[in-house]
Amino acid sequence: MANHTTVSTFLLWGFSSFPELQDLLFVVIFISHLTILVANVSIMVAIKLSHSLHTPMYFFLFGLSLSETCTTMVILPRTLVDLLSESKTISLPECATQMFFFFGFAGNNCFILSAMSYDRYTAIHSPLQYPVLMTRKICFQLMAASCVVAFFVSFCIVFIVFSLSFCNSSLIQHFFCDITPVVSLACNTTAFQKIILLAFTVFVLVGNFVLIMTSYVFIVATVMKMPSIKGRYKTFSTCSSHFTVVFIHYGFACFIYLRPKNSDSFREDTLMAVTYTVLTPLLNPIVYSLRNKEMQTALRKVLGSVGGFPPLKW
Template sequence: MGNQTAVSTFLLWGFSSFPELQHLLFVVIFCSHVTILLANVCIMVAIKLSHNLHTPMYFFLFGLSLSETCTTMVIIPRMLVDLLSESKTISLPECATQMFFFFGLGANNCFILAAMSYDRYTAIHNLLHYSILMTRKICFQLMMASCGTGFVVSLCIVTIVFNLTFCNSSTIQHFFCDIEPVVSLACNYTFFQKMVLFTFTAFVLLGSFILIMISYVFIVSIVAKMPSTKGRCKTFSTCSSHLTVVFIHYGFACFVYLRPKNSDSFSKDTLIAVTYTVLTPLLNPIVYSLRNKEMQTALRKVLGSVTWFFPHIVNK
C-alpha cells in the first residue's frame, strides 16, 4: 500500500475499444437523445394542458417522464462529448456527482413505478372511494417519498464508493461512473462493502419490484372474479402500458446490477448500459402514447396546436 499512488482523476474508457464506431455511435445516440427529450416534453405538456388527464395515474406518469428526462441528462451529454473528444477524463468529484444523480433518479424511477402500481390497484379495488384514497396530497406525498428514498439510498452508495482508496489504475471500463467499474479500481474494497452495496441495489430494484408484483397479484385476483369478459379486458388494458414499462425497466436493470460479474463482463455491461440509459427512456413514452387512447388524443391536440402556432409566426 505504501508504494501505491492515490487516484484523483479517472479515464472513461467505455467506447474507446470501438474507435471506428464512435462517430456512428455519436449520431445514433444524439438522435435518440433528442427524440427522448421531445417525446417526454410532449407527454408532460399534454398532461399539463389536458384537464381530463389531471388524474393520479397521469400525475405519476408526468413525474416518471420528468425523472427519466433528468436521468438521461446526467449521462448522455457527457457520453456525446467523450465520443468526439480525445480527452475522456473525469475528476473524482465529477464522478461522484454523476453517480449520485444517476442512481438517485434511477431509484426514483423504480419507486414511481411502484406508486403507479398501487394507484392501479386502488382504482380497481376501491373505485367508489378512489378519489378519496388517491387525493392530490397523497399523490404528491408518494412522489416526494419516491424521490427522497431514491436520493438517500444513492447518497449511501456514493459515500461508500468514494470513501474507498483508488490506486494504480485510473481507467473506468465504462462510459459513465457506474458502481462496479469504479469499485474495481479500489485497493481496499472488502467483501463487507460489496455486500452492503449489493443490499442497497437489491433494496431499490427487488424491493420496488416486489411491491409492484404484490399489487398485480391483487389486481389479477380481483379481475378474475369479474363476470364480464369485456370488463376484464378493459381493466387489464388500463394496466398494460405500466406492465410493459415495468418489464423493460427491470429486465435491463436487474441484469446489469444483480447478476454476478467480474472485470471481463464490463465490456458487455457497457453495451447493455447503452440500451438501459438510451433505449429504455425512449421506449417509455412510445409505449404510453401507443397503448393509451387518452394520451394519443391529448398528444394530437398538443401537436396540432404547435403546427397551428408556427405557421402563424412565420406569416407574421
C-alpha cells in the first residue's frame, strides 16, 4: 500500500461544511452517545442478570446491543474530538482501521438481525422442535458466524479501498472514513473495483434483508393459519420489536449505501450518516424496551437494585 500511495494523511472535512451547526451537533451527538452507551449497557446487564431472559431471542439481543455499542465507539468519540479541534487529520492506517471496524460491526449487526429472524421463524413455525433447533451451541455458532463473515467482508472492502493510489486530494467529504468518500479521492479506480465494492455491500444489506423478509413471509403464513385472533396478535407481538428495528436499520443503510451517488451528494450523505450512526443505535434499545414487557420488568429490577431502591413491580 505504501508503494502506491502519495497521500499519507486525510482530512475529515464532513462537519466543516456546516460551521454554523458544529456546536449544536457536538451537544446532540455527545448526549446521544452517552444515551446509547447507558441504554445498551442496561439491556446487556438486564439480560445477563435476569434468568427469565436467558433465551435465544435475548441472547441475540445481547449480541446486537454489544455490536451496536462497538459500532458507535468506532465513530462517535473521534467525531466529538474533531468537532472541537481545528485539526481534523487522520493518518491512512488510522482511516483503514476505522473503516475495517466500522463495517465489521455494522455488517455484524445485519447478520445478527438475520439470526434473530430465523429464531422467530423457528419458534413460531416449529414450537415443539424449537428447544432442539435453537440450542445454546447453535446460538453461539450463529453469533460467531455473523462476526466472522462480517469482518471477513469488511477486510475485503478495506483491502480493495486501500490498495488504490490516493494522489488527487486528501479531503474526505465526510466525518469518518466511509467507502464512497475515500474511493472518490483515488486516482486509479477501475469500474471493476467499484462493482466488487458494490457487490460486497449488496451481499451484506440486500442478502440479509431478503433472508429476513423470507422468514417473515413464512411467519405470516404460519400465523394466519391460527384459529384464534388473540393467538395471532400475541404471536405477531413477539416479532414487532425485531421488525421495527429491521425497518429502521435497513431503511437508513440502504438509502445511504445503495442509491446512486456523485460528489454533490456527499454533503447530504454526511447529515444522513448521522441518523445511521447515531439514531439507529439509539432507537434499537428504546424500541425493545418500550415494546417488550419482559425487558421492561428486567430493566426496572436492574435499575432499582443499582439505585439502591427496591425493585419496581410491573
